Amino acid sequence: MQGKNGKEELRKKISDIISSIRWNEIGDESVSLLRDLIRVDTTNPPGDEYEAAILLQRYFNSFNIESRMVESDPKRVSIISDLKGEDTKLKPLILLSHLDVVPANPKEWSVPPFSGEVKNGYVWGRGAIDCKGLAVCEAVAMSLVKRLRIPIRRTIRYISVADEEMGGEKGAKFVVENENIEGFGVINEGGTGAILNGKKIYLPCFGEKGPLWLKIVAKGKSGHASMPHKENPNLILLSALSKISETNFGREFTKNFIKAIDVHVVRNSKMGTILSPLLSIVEKSKAVRKILGEILYLLLQSKPKLQAMVSNTLSITMIKSGYKENVIPEEAEAVIDIRLLPGYSYFDVIEKMKAIVNDPRISFEILTMHQFSESSPEEEFFLNIRYAVQSVYNYPFFPILATGFTDSRFFRSRNIPSYGLLPFFLTEEEVATMHGIDERISIENLIEGVKLMLSIILFNTVSEKDILGF
Template structure:
């Protein structure tokens, strides 16, 4: 079987395994991947969370422990799919009109397949690796990763220290009006701050509602925070994106509007009401109301800076707020050597594109290792337009073009071979932070 056909075979088999998050069936795919690795004489370990959710970790050992390890990170679970809404069954892996259909084709079983094939290739070439390489596929990402990457990062932190991580969140294209194709890869991620707002007021009977209601006060404060002017931000990835995409941001077509929305998201702190509690009885006006707000902070914003920002809020004395949690974002070097290799190897495949960093939309598993890893890149390289990805992910009829998948498989293999074989790579470290000394391994 050719390398290309083998990749497609494994990918379609992955799609046929229903790993909907609510079913907690990641173990089916984890065991399947372990069998593939076993058949290729690669050791791997199934890892169970406290609640029995299943992830898999495998390692190919390198010779130089001073070189930063590479982590190939993806997740096994997918969001739910209603079969009656799909043109093809969501867990069929059907191929029609040169497209592969199924839940997970873009989030993120395609990335698991790309990583798997590159990992197998590194083993098969039978040459010494210059660094450790890990293949990690996790559970529970679609429900916050508590039983997946959050658990693994706490259990095995040594794996991730000073590592170079290739994960989800980018690797999609946009096209300018002059026909130029640009590849967007994620080189950072926003942080997350969760804030509780609680308002007290007069309760009573709904037939005679009081004027001083808690919900009214809370609504005023939420409205104020939704309109507040957040501190302006500036950081290297934002600057690079603005410089590279300024011309496209002025385009009025679909591609230009997407680029402009990405820029607006990248440069501002955003806030979203996450949960509202306003009583649990009919015909009763509650004396207390609460809302949980999620702030997406700029990658370089610290907890201390956010707390100072909170002190500037103007809120009534009977509305209290509390910072429940803060998880700082991260930013990676968009000019790292491995990114240069992706660009060079893509050109060797006949695709001369401009590679542009951006700040990932949403939250990825990278957020749990932002302070441990050296560089984290959201890069699942495909030829699919970003506008199409946003329409298909978590939606009915999710699919990926066959050409797009094959491009990603080939590119991932070529880059990892160049970067990780003894004569390739070169991102050295001068201290011992790059060593991986987990007792687990």
């Protein structure tokens, strides 16, 4: 919310505000709120977010910030809290997170996963990063705006939802459909700050691939194992799976991915004047983008995580067959998880699969599918996010296409620009603890998270005029 001229002044004012805060105290407060939240077991399934939502409501109450619960089912609770801006015509900035967590097996962990233990400078527990850590940073940053009486034009809307880990039907989907949510932009999980080879970098995400989960069933003839025959469903299934897994279902350096790299990386670099016009040409031709996708795929041979950002992927995740050592069963089945790039249709992929398998004894059943979702990399909100985080720490900002999916898709379906950026700098080891063992967040990261979130909030909600006189 600023003109070009005052931008530097605004940046300076916001960084003055941020550096005037007593960060040690805010750190203690954030740690305590996160520990409390971790101690509420919101494992999904079955999912019960009520106590966690109450905890956040109490936190907001202590600063006289109003909030309300949205209940999709008994115990399936999301919380919404508004900090009103002066201009009610402006659409709110949405701070999104989720309250539920994936299961944790205490036997595998080095601390009890729902203890919220503080050890070696870390808060430990399921949800410490995903997503209670984010929920805390957003809540504390919002409360700071209120506490410091910073004048905001745009409303800040905090939304922490139920049921993200099981698809969002009882959380984000319900909230978006029943609360008539509008927004200037959503900041959510998805991308993250990272430490790669010892160097810090922002890896925000502007879009997500679409999942397609398919069940493949092979029908054959049962019989005694001592008399093998060719109608064995296991053989039929194995042959189909091996054909499918060797197929290229499309590789592409997608349009918005190129645009994102152009706008946020190339244009600001030394080579920008030469490379940027080239990228604009590449971006316009699907054929060229596909060739680039093939080249990148080959170059990234040793980096499957990056390869997945330029290709439609397929993983065989479950195989089920047989019930006795010496009996050939009648049926065998497998489940495959396919992730499609923006612009690719499920229908085409399934048709291609049928053609490759070319066997009437094989049938396909769709278990789950969602469309890919993207927000434009050129949105004012995304540019503001970059400016805001680089004002705090001037590390490189490299947009990515996420290979997983988040609740952002429900907001994108309502044309609300949504971006994923956990405001932490995580090592690969720390990233692996999300949905894994010994999930934890360093206290240092938690403080940085509140700082970065506050900066994102201020750059998107204050006006230059109000803030300079503040």
